[in-house]
Amino acid sequence: MADNARAKRLADLIREVVAEKLQRGIKDPRLGSRVTITDTRVTGDLREATVFYTVYGDDEERAQAAKGLESAKGVLRSAVGAAAGVKFTPTLAFVPDALPENAKNIDDVLERARLQDEQVRSAAAGAEYAAGADPYKRDRDEDGEDDGETDPGAARGDKDGGPAGA
Numbered sequence: 001m002a003d004n005a006r007a008k009r010l011a012d013l014i015r016e017v018v019a020e021k022l023q024r025g026i027k028d029p030r031l032g033s034r035v036t037i038t039d040t041r042v043t044g045d046l047r048e049a050t051v052f053y054t055v056y057g058d059d060e061e062r063a064q065a066a067k068g069l070e071s072a073k074g075v076l077r078s079a080v081g082a083a084a085g086v087k088f089t090p091t092l093a094f095v096p097d098a099l100p101e102n103a104k105n106i107d108d109v110l111e112r113a114r115l116q117d118e119q120v121r122s123a124a125a126g127a128e129y130a131a132g133a134d135p136y137k138r139d140r141d142e143d144g145e146d147d148g149e150t151d152p153g154a155a156r157g158d159k160d161g162g163p164a165g166a
Helices: 004-025 059-071 073-084 099-125 152-156
Strands: 035-042 048-055 091-096
Touching: 004 035, 004 048, 004 073, 035 059, 048 059, 059 073, 059 091, 073 091
Parallel strands: 048 091
Antiparallel strands: 035 048
């Protein structure tokens, strides 16, 4: 069993080699510059590698890119083996990354929340309190002083409203 640091280094190397080979070494028109390698993970025994990718385009272009990656898997594995210099070159599995779809879903949810906030804000713009202008307003004398009904210190006879005997 290899240590995690070695698996991480091998995963980083695989990501770089596959991305470089896709850009410069493979002439498949289905791949081109639309495929982006986002992440790579290697198992603890260094036998299998999962390569996550995204494709810029619609569903048909994603399907074509998946077919192109499957057909180029042998060439990419050979390039990884030459660059890594390990006893056993890991097998490559290509998995479409769900990150763009998740980000779009989050953006949609945030947009719906913003629209609902706008609706609440517009509904509250002309609304009034049910019990008058301010239901929490204290009774005040003409000079603006409290009449003592809401001041706990005034009930005890304190002038400053502080604790009794202070």
